[in-house]
Amino acid sequence: MEQTLGRYKLIRPLATGGVAEVYLARLDGPGGFSRPVVLKRLKPAYRFEPTYRRALLAEARIGALLDHPNIMQYLELIEQNDELFVVTEYMHGCTVRALIQEVDHRRNWLPIPVALSVAVQVLEGLHFAHNATDDRGAPMHIVHRDVSPENVFICTSGAVKLMDFGIALGSMAPRDTEVNFIKGKARYFSPEQAMGETVNRTSDIYSVGLLLFELFTNTPALSGEDDFQIVEKARKGLLVSSRSLRPELPERVNLILDTALAPEPQNRYDTALEMSRELRTLLSNLAPSFCGADLQRCVEESFGQNLETQRRQIWRDQATQVADVSVVLSADLGVVPGPVSPRRAAPKRTETPRYRPEAPAKKPSEEAPAPEIATKPANVAPAAEAKEDGKDKAASTRQVDLAGLRRAITEAYDD
Numbered sequence: 483m484e485q486t487l488g489r490y491k492l493i494r495p496l497a498t499g500g501v502a503e504v505y506l507a508r509l510d511g512p513g514g515f516s517r518p519v520v521l522k523r524l525k526p527a528y529r530f531e532p533t534y535r536r537a538l539l540a541e542a543r544i545g546a547l548l549d550h551p552n553i554m555q556y557l558e559l560i561e562q563n564d565e566l567f568v569v570t571e572y573m574h575g576c577t578v579r580a581l582i583q584e585v586d587h588r589r590n591w592l593p594i595p596v597a598l599s600v601a602v603q604v605l606e607g608l609h610f611a612h613n614a615t616d617d618r619g620a621p622m623h624i625v626h627r628d629v630s631p632e633n634v635f636i637c638t639s640g641a642v643k644l645m646d647f648g649i650a651l652g653s654m655a656p657r658d659t660e661v662n663f664i665k666g667k668a669r670y671f672s673p674e675q676a677m678g679e680t681v682n683r684t685s686d687i688y689s690v691g692l693l694l695f696e697l698f699t700n701t702p703a704l705s706g707e708d709d710f711q712i713v714e715k716a717r718k719g720l721l722v723s724s725r726s727l728r729p730e731l732p733e734r735v736n737l738i739l740d741t742a743l744a745p746e747p748q749n750r751y752d753t754a755l756e757m758s759r760e761l762r763t764l765l766s767n768l769a770p771s772f773c774g775a776d777l778q779r780c781v782e783e784s785f786g787q788n789l790e791t792q793r794r795q796i797w798r799d800q801a802t803q804v805a806d807v808s809v810v811l812s813a814d815l816g817v818v819p820g821p822v823s824p825r826r827a828a829p830k831r832t833e834t835p836r837y838r839p840e841a842p843a844k845k846p847s848e849e850a851p852a853p854e855i856a857t858k859p860a861n862v863a864p865a866a867e868a869k870e871d872g873k874d875k876a877a878s879t880r881q882v883d884l885a886g887l888r889r890a891i892t893e894a895y896d897d
Contacts, residue, residue: 487567488560490519501528502538502648506572518572519557529565541648542568544624548614552607554635554645575638576785578697579631584784586700591728594735595769596780597697598761603642604634604690605758611644612683612754624652625681629689630670631696636781640774651681668709668716669702673745676713684747687754691742698735699727703743719745734764 485492490507497504502524509517528534545556545568558569576584578600585592611624626647633646668676672688675681695703703721706712715721721743724736738760744750751757765772 487521487562488558490521490560490569492521496520498525501525501534507569520570520572522568522570523565535566537648538566538568540652541646541650542566544622544647544650544652545570547616547622548611548624548647550607550610551641552603552643553611554643573635573637573643575636575781577632578634578636578693581636581781581784582631582696582700591700592697593780594698594731595765595772596777597694598765598768599772599774599777600634600636600642600697601690601694602758602761602765604629604644604693605687605754605761607642607644608683608686608690609754609758611647611650612686622652624650625683626650626686626689627675627681628667628670629686629693630667631693632667634693636777638778638781640776640778642777668712669704671704671713671716672747673716673719674747676716682747683754684750684752687742687750687757688744688747690754690757691739691750694742695721695724695739698731699724701727719743732764732768738764 487507490509493506493508495503495505502522505521505523507519507521509519511517522538523529524531524534524538539559542556542559545554546559548556554573555571556568557571560567560569582592608626608629611626614622614624616622624647626644627649628646629644633644635643635645637643670689670692672681672685675685692703695701699722701722703724704712704715705722706715724731724739738757742750742757751760769776
């Protein structure tokens with residue numbers, strides 16, 4: 483399906499979502515030069531809609547100014563025949579969603595240092611975005627609003643990259659015109675985001691807390707049969723307990739989660755950098771020699787053959803069969819592994835309100851004993867099912883009917 487777009491040749495589709503679709507493309511040059519890239523375009527029904535064009539343009543403008551090792555690179559914005567295309571780097575590896583599902587499928591846990599390393603790199607990318615300035619030096623006030631396992635990518639190099647600023651808030655982003663809707667994945671909302679209130683960087687920190695929780699336990703901290711239940715639990719601070727799902731977690735890990743997941747924004751970490759430093763200190767205590775090569779090994783042990791097959795097939799014209807571990811610039815579609823075998827019954831979860839620890843415990847200083855770090859996850863049963871009723875819990879980015887949720891919540895309390 484080769485089609486030329488500016489300097490790029492479209493090779494094949496990678497993913498499609500609610501309003502956008504993503505393609506593998508190639509930049510060729512003299513002397514056999516060739517570089518893979520990813521192109522994102524709006525689906526035909528939305529390509530010439532002003533609202534969606536503004537959103538895609540804003541994503542490209544914001545991304546172009548975020549030059550950081552832990553943020554996916556936005557390379558170019560193309561306009562051809564009045565259609566916009568966003569060009570980003572091609573990354574080889576897997577999403578955090580794919581890694582969690584593969585580890586859970588094998589009935590293992592991720593090693594604690596792996597989870598910490600992923601979260602540290604996400605936080606450092608977020609800190610850069612939160613403090614980014616535009617080309618005139620003015621603060622951009624970026625809030626990602628969609629930090630989730632689908633939007634974090636682990637490269638085979640060991641680098642972790644935050645993807646998809648498509649619904650980010652900021653001085654360059656278009657204002658949300660649909661005031662009765664909130665955007666994102668409900669399972670990764672902060673309480674204030676769930677209620678459609680003003681959000682700032684601490685909302686992203688809460689989402690990283692939810693991401694870290696899932697890295698440790700293979701289980702989302704917010705559970706429910708529908709968005710209403712999930713939003714209501716987020717509003718009340720009713721989260722699944724990490725202490726009950728994985729009792730061997732060091733208490734310092736649980737205290738960090740308590741702080742990141744505090745219901746009130748002012749009780750969380752003030753900045754992503756503050757939380758990153760906390761996690762780095764813990765990582766250095768638990769596994770002083772841990773490095774990117776260890777993270778790389780974890781990905782390769784989980785997806786080794788698929789990654790190698792994908793590498794060999796990258797330039798073939800036919801569609802690859804291992805897209806579950808190929809890079810996808812989010813098109814409102816999560817990337818997940820293939821079929822999962824039937825599972826044992828999950829242990830009963832306990833849901834308890836999470837409250838911010840008292841002030842002295844906000845930055846726990848006690849040294850956690852350094853456990854023996856296994857090179858592979860411990861062979862224990864998964865904490866809980868990765869799916870509910872055959873449906874992937876990691877719902878794609880979508881709009882949530884805020885007005886309907888508010889009415890339902892009000893009626894529930896009136897009763």
